[in-house]
Amino acid sequence: MSVDVGTVRRIASLARVKVEDAQAEALVGELNNILSWVEQLGELDTEGVPPMTSVVEMELPLRADAVTDGGVAEDIVKNAPDPSGRFFTVPKVVE
Amino acid sequence: MTAATDMTLAEARDRLAAKDISAAELASAHIQAVEAARPLNAFITETPERALEMAQASDARIAKGEAGLLEGIPLAIKDLFCTRDVMTTAGSHILDGFHPTYESTVSANLWDAGAVLLGKTNLDEFAMGSSNMTSYYGGVENPWKREGDNRKLVPGGSSGGSATAVAAHLALGATGTDTGGSIRQPASFTGIVGMKPTYGRCSRWGIVAFASSLDQAGPMTRSVRDAAILLRAMAGHDPKDSTSVDRPVPDYEAALTGDVRGLKVGVPKEYRIDGMSPEIEALWQTGIAWLKESGAEIVEVSLPHTRYALPAYYIVAPAETSSNLARYDGVRYGLREDGDASLTEMYEATRGAGFGAEVKRRVLIGTYVLSAGYYDAYYNKARQVRTLIARDFQEAFENVDVLLTPTAPSPAFAMGEKMDDPIAMYLNDVFTVPASMAGLPGISVPAGLSGEGLPLGLQLVGRPFDEETVIRAAGVLEAAAGFDARPTFVTGS
Numbered sequence: 365m366s367v368d369v370g371t372v373r374r375i376a377s378l379a380r381v382k383v384e385d386a387q388a389e390a391l392v393g394e395l396n397n398i399l400s401w402v403e404q405l406g407e408l409d410t411e412g413v414p415p416m417t418s419v420v421e422m423e424l425p426l427r428a429d430a431v432t433d434g435g436v437a438e439d440i441v442k443n444a445p446d447p448s449g450r451f452f453t454v455p456k457v458v459e
Numbered sequence: 460m461t462a463a464t465d466m467t468l469a470e471a472r473d474r475l476a477a478k479d480i481s482a483a484e485l486a487s488a489h490i491q492a493v494e495a496a497r498p499l500n501a502f503i504t505e506t507p508e509r510a511l512e513m514a515q516a517s518d519a520r521i522a523k524g525e526a527g528l529l530e531g532i533p534l535a536i537k538d539l540f541c542t543r544d545v546m547t548t549a550g551s552h553i554l555d556g557f558h559p560t561y562e563s564t565v566s567a568n569l570w571d572a573g574a575v576l577l578g579k580t581n582l583d584e585f586a587m588g589s590s591n592m593t594s595y596y597g598g599v600e601n602p603w604k605r606e607g608d609n610r611k612l613v614p615g616g617s618s619g620g621s622a623t624a625v626a627a628h629l630a631l632g633a634t635g636t637d638t639g640g641s642i643r644q645p646a647s648f649t650g651i652v653g654m655k656p657t658y659g660r661c662s663r664w665g666i667v668a669f670a671s672s673l674d675q676a677g678p679m680t681r682s683v684r685d686a687a688i689l690l691r692a693m694a695g696h697d698p699k700d701s702t703s704v705d706r707p708v709p710d711y712e713a714a715l716t717g718d719v720r721g722l723k724v725g726v727p728k729e730y731r732i733d734g735m736s737p738e739i740e741a742l743w744q745t746g747i748a749w750l751k752e753s754g755a756e757i758v759e760v761s762l763p764h765t766r767y768a769l770p771a772y773y774i775v776a777p778a779e780t781s782s783n784l785a786r787y788d789g790v791r792y793g794l795r796e797d798g799d800a801s802l803t804e805m806y807e808a809t810r811g812a813g814f815g816a817e818v819k820r821r822v823l824i825g826t827y828v829l830s831a832g833y834y835d836a837y838y839n840k841a842r843q844v845r846t847l848i849a850r851d852f853q854e855a856f857e858n859v860d861v862l863l864t865p866t867a868p869s870p871a872f873a874m875g876e877k878m879d880d881p882i883a884m885y886l887n888d889v890f891t892v893p894a895s896m897a898g899l900p901g902i903s904v905p906a907g908l909s910g911e912g913l914p915l916g917l918q919l920v921g922r923p924f925d926e927e928t929v930i931r932a933a934g935v936l937e938a939a940a941g942f943d944a945r946p947t948f949v950t951g952s
Contacts, residue, residue, distance in 0.1 A: 375823050375826045376823060379781060379810070379822050379823060379826040380788075380806040380807050382808050382810065383811065391820070394820060394881060395820070395824060398773065398882065401882055402771075402773055402774055402837070404767070405767055405774075405840050405844055408847070410847070414843070415843050415846065418702075419658050419849065419896075419898030420659045420704065422702075425701055436560070439560035440560075440791075442558070442560055443558060443560075443791070445789060445794065445795035446795060452790050453790075454802050
């Protein structure tokens with residue numbers, strides 16, 4: 365499988381990354397090189413092999429469904445690029 | 460008497476306990492070393508005032524007889540660990556000005572043990588790279604140079620700043636993180652010890668996430684003993700990381716018995732790759748001979764899926780990258796571009812300007828392999844291959860206690876080399892990625908010099924949570940190698 369410039373644009377849009385025209389052209393070659401290199405996994409018969417979900421055998425821990433943190437609104441917005449009081453701001457989305 | 464910056468962490472600990480040197484003196488000597496080494500670009504943020512304050516507090520605790528495990532020890536912290544009120548960048552433009560309001564669990568453990576923060580070290584952007592050249596803050600220079608060649612070399616990556624800080628005697632130890640080799644490969648390139656513990660040994664909470672099923676923190680030091688001391692303080696269960704394991708943390712230093720008689724050391728035949736450099740092969744054979752002479756039994760083992768580990772990694776890691784890096788949206792922290800456009804345009808502009816070329820490549824590859832129609836062919840296939848790789852190791856460890864391999868396929872290369880071919884750069888991690896895919900503990904020990912006078916490391920890999928055997932064998936390897944070469948930056952010649 366290989367990607368063309370349209371596919372690169374589509375992926376970039378899914379990933380919400382702005383890609384300039386010249387960059388998109390260059391990425392076609394770069395991504396195809398990587399994708400054709402990983403194609404070699406196709407040589408392996410993996411029929412019936414379970415996909416790894418956890419690298420270390422362990423049971424997922426459970427805890428009580430209780431509030432353990434909070435009351436730190438100032439901390440949460442402290443690093444926001446353009447906060448308004450205790451709120452994050454985004455460009456207007458409703459006309 | 461050894462200069463304050465020439466001691467090992469263990470020596471400094473013992474001299475602090477004997478009140479032979481004060482934590483303040485030790486901190487001052489290292490602060491000066493950090494300032495004098497600025498051309499190496501090892502640090503993104505220096506914290507000299509905080510270091511002195513922490514050292515004074517350490518001296519007070521030592522006076523009261525309340526010293527912790529790392530009391531007064533000056534450390535460098537990879538700038539991937541969130542540190543409260545100290546800028547944390549992950550080497551990326553997109554985290555511009557980020558000052559965490561919380562502390563990562565691993566660094567908090569270090570401060571609880573009495574350690575002193577010298578500053579935050581440079582790294583490949585979001586820890587994605589093997590040269591430190593992808594950092595928004597510029598490359599880091601390796602303190603080593605080739606004989607008769609003045610070109611600047613890379614320290615490896617992604618923990619390149621931490622590796623240089625330790626190798627150039629700017630810190631007694633440093634934290635690194637290792638996703639596919641980011642502690643072990645730079646340790647090999649700079650002639651130091653670097654250990655990636657078992658996945659789950661150290662908490663990932665507060666470490667900027669790259670590939671969550673692989674990321675693991677570990678120590679970078681100038682001796683195996685120092686790595687054992689530092690790991691003990693870093694490790695431990697943390698309820699805030701559901702993948703951190705609730706097991707007691709052993710005294711790893713006690714594992715350094717110097718005795719490997721009867722230990723079964725596996726030598727995986729598939730690591731003898733095509734085109735392997737003769738000096739790497741020779742070093743590996745020398746390492747085998749050292750362990751054999753020390754009484755270990757050498758056993759050839761087979762890890763048949765080794766060659767598929769790297770391509771599988773370059774599906775799994777980018778997939779997790781695309782998911783983890785979705786949080787950088789220009790709204791909650793860091794950079795924001797084109798805030799007056801539409802919401803989607805703002806996201807795209809922020810991420811387009813904020814991510815560097817390698818990060819973008821991985822986000823795009825990851826998005827592609829997770830997208831409808833490709834998920835099974837790429838992502839699920841890679842996870843199946845990962846199962847096969849882990850099984851290879853499980854079977855090998857039925858017959859052996861530890862594996863010995865080279866750490867990296869080459870010594871350090873010059874800044875700018877391998878930059879135009881991502882796959883050539885990825886191949887740096889060919890010997891380290893398989894253990895990462897299986898979550899296993901691995902250590903790189905400096906074992907010799909290349910023909911050009913550059914350090915080369917050997918890697919030991921152990922069973923899950925058996926860091927002690929890895930450390931024990933590493934101690935014997937270290938003693939046999941007697942590696943005492945010093946980098947050009949330190950000797951000044």
